[in-house]
Amino acid sequence: xxxxxxxxxxxxxxxxxxxxxxxxxxxxxxxxxxxxxxxxxxxxxxxxxxxxxxxxxxxxxxxxxxxxxxxxxxxxxxxxxxxxxxxxxxxxxxxxxxxxxxxxxxxxxxxxxxxxxxxxxxxxxxxxxxxxxxxxxxxxxxxxxxxxxxxxxxxxxxxxxxxxxxxxxxxxxxxxxxxxxxxxxxxxxxxxxxxxxxxxxxxxxxxxxxxxxxxxxxxxxxxxxxxxxxxxxxxxxxxxxxxxxxxxxxxxxxxxxxxxxxxxxxxxxxxxxxxxxxxxxxxxxxxxxxxxxxxxxxxxxxxxxxxxxxxxxxxxxxxxxxxxxxxxxxxxxxxxxxxxxxxxxxxxxxxxxxxxxxxxxxxxxxxxxxxxxxxxxxxxxxxxxxxxxxxxxxxxxxxxxxxxxxxxxxxxxxxxxxxxxxxxx
Numbered sequence: 001x002x003x004x005x006x007x008x009x010x011x012x013x014x015x016x017x018x019x020x021x022x023x024x025x026x027x028x029x030x031x032x033x034x035x036x037x038x039x040x041x042x043x044x045x046x047x048x049x050x051x052x053x054x055x056x057x058x059x060x061x062x063x064x065x066x067x068x069x070x071x072x073x074x075x076x077x078x079x080x081x082x083x084x085x086x087x088x089x090x091x092x093x094x095x096x097x098x099x100x101x102x103x104x105x106x107x108x109x110x111x112x113x114x115x116x117x118x119x120x121x122x123x124x125x126x127x128x129x130x131x132x133x134x135x136x137x138x139x140x141x142x143x144x145x146x147x148x149x150x151x152x153x154x155x156x157x158x159x160x161x162x163x164x165x166x167x168x169x170x171x172x173x174x175x176x177x178x179x180x181x182x183x184x185x186x187x188x189x190x191x192x193x194x195x196x197x198x199x200x201x202x203x204x205x206x207x208x209x210x211x212x213x214x215x216x217x218x219x220x221x222x223x224x225x226x227x228x229x230x231x232x233x234x235x236x237x238x239x240x241x242x243x244x245x246x247x248x249x250x251x252x253x254x255x256x257x258x259x260x261x262x263x264x265x266x267x268x269x270x271x272x273x274x275x276x277x278x279x280x281x282x283x284x285x286x287x288x289x290x291x292x293x294x295x296x297x298x299x300x301x302x303x304x305x306x307x308x309x310x311x312x313x314x315x316x317x318x319x320x321x322x323x324x325x326x327x328x329x330x331x332x333x334x335x336x337x338x339x340x341x342x343x344x345x346x347x348x349x350x351x352x353x354x355x356x357x358x359x360x361x362x363x364x365x366x367x368x369x370x371x372x373x374x375x376x377x378x379x380x381x382x383x384x385x386x387x388x389x390x391x392x393x394x395x396x397x398x399x400x401x402x403x404x405x406x407x408x409x410x411x412x413x414x415x416x417x418x419x420x421x422x423x424x425x
Contacts, residue, residue, distance in 0.1 A: 027297050028195070028247045028256035029179055031128040031151055034085060035060055036098045038413040042361015042399035043334025044348020046289040049237030049265030050334065051207055054397065055100040055417050058157045058171060059124045061203035061239040061263075065159025066169025069104025069118030076101030077417030080396070085128070085411050093131040096411075100124035102157070118161035120171075126153045135183065151179045165216070166208050173201035175242065177258075181249065199244030199258055205237040227275045231285065235267045240311070257297045262311040264320055265291030265332070274375075279390060281371045282341055291332040292319035327353050334359075341368030346399070357410065361399035366392070367419075393419040 027033075035045035037056035047060025051067060055077035058065040068075070078099045085096040104120030107113060130149035136142060159171035175198060182193030210232040215221055221229045240262045246255035271285030296308040313328045314320075325331055334348035346361035370389040395417045401410025 026299065027259040027295065029151055029153075029177055029197075030259055031085070031096065031126070032153060032175075032177070032242055033259050033261065033295070034096065034126075036100075036124075036126055036413075038079075038361065038397040038399045038415045039344075039346065039363055040334075040399075041401070041413050042346030042348065042359055042363075042397070043289060043336055044291075044332040044350050044359050046265055046267070046291040046332045046334040046348065048203070048239045048263040048291050048293070049205060049235050049267045050287065050289045050336075051205065051233075051235055051267075051269075053419060054395070054415070055102055055122075056098055056124060056415070058102060058122050058159065058203075059098070059100060059126070059155055059173065061205055061237055062157050062159055062171025062173040062201050063169040063203040063205040063237065063239070065102055065104060065120040065122055065157050065171045066118060066161030067167060067205060067207065068102055068159070068169075069106060069120045069161055070116065070163050070167065072104060072419055072421040074101070074103055074420040075417060077395075077415050080414040080416045081412075083411055083413055095129045097127050097129070098124065098415075100155075104159070116163040118159075118163070118169075120157075120159040120161075122155075122157035122159070124155040124157065126155070127151070130181075133182075147183045149181050151177075151181075153177045165213055166206060168204070168206050170204045171202070173203070173241075175199045175201070175244075177247070179247065179249075193249060195247045195249045197244060197247040197258060199242045199260075201239060201241040201243065203237070203239040206235065208234045210234060228272050228283065229275075231269070231271055231273045231282065233269045235269070235289075237263075237265050237267075238311075239263045257305050257307065260296040260307055261293055262296055262314055263291055263293035264311060264314050264316055265289055266316075266320055271338075276375050277371055279371065281368075281375070282338065284340070285336075285338045287336040287338070289332075289334045290320055290323065291334075292329050293332065294329050325351060340372055341365055342372065343368075344397075355403075357401060357403045359399060359401050361397065363395060363397040366394040391420055393421065395419065 035041050035047050036059050037054045039052055039054045040047045055075045079097050083096045084094055102120055102122035107117045128151045132146055132148050134143045135145040154176045155173050157173045161169040177197045180194045211230055242258045242260050244258050246257055248255045267289030269285055269287040272283045274281045274283050292314050294312045294314050296312045298308055299305045313326055318324045319329055330352040332350050337345045344363040348359040350357050397415050399413045403410045
């Protein structure tokens, strides 16, 4: 008999401790409920409506990929250090890892079309290594072998974006899920201990550049000295994730639901931008985002389950705008302070079923540093710094969860990413 009890206990603890899947019912593969992008994690996990160029952002809302291609060509990112998602609830040797990259471009660069239309394709792999476990006999604790328990999700993301007065990004993410909890099933079930499933996400994000629209309508925004003007963007976003059938470790005799979920949010970003360099430069901006999300699974006392239709209990006015709570809904709030596109500070809070916690994060960007240097040193021209300023950005992002008073230190997420932008064909 395998040491199945330890594996199952680990997965259950992960379901209880990590996310909001209990108000409606425990699901299989709950690692898919984790927000994977470190910059979004620092803002309370507000992944539906927070516009981000991070390579992993499209794994939370596939519509992000439609916006990415407007001014960028390629980005890619990896986790910079080991992440333990259990945060005191499970084995310390467990690790969570993500790698992602995207390709996007503007079709108007290739075709003679009147408006900017962007397309993109991306790939991401999310993996959870639960650690190594012992295989024992049914008659005693003697160890006869070992196995490694893991879960993996491969993501193929397709996106499209439209930019004319307002910016709209839509996308779909196709998921291939592989869960390997034990080398064999229990003696009663005689399953394989492994399961596979397929699912998909859909997402959309709308960004309204208010000050840009006002300028196009003839409003004079030169209220500040020099080449500085105010900036105001309003966003709305929606994502429905892991839409699919079920998953079974027992050859179909017993099934569990996938962690289908929905998220709806809105945000605002305001501050100041400068036209002192051709690439544009946001000198100081503040972003505030609110989101409501819910797991769309309903469990009955007898163990039977069903998916909840539509967006479940989420209501835009009540839960997003007014921030009203519900046992079936997780409330997220996040903020971001971006200083000269060099240094970013992030914070957030999460209120879910029977628990509240806070998040914090920060980030560094190369492009902002080059912009500051170019303002004082002049145009770089065709030099290497000039090429980097126009086409390359290197970013480091870190986020941390605090589960006090239950757990003092929650998981930390760190990533390094590279962005190539404005590449012409």
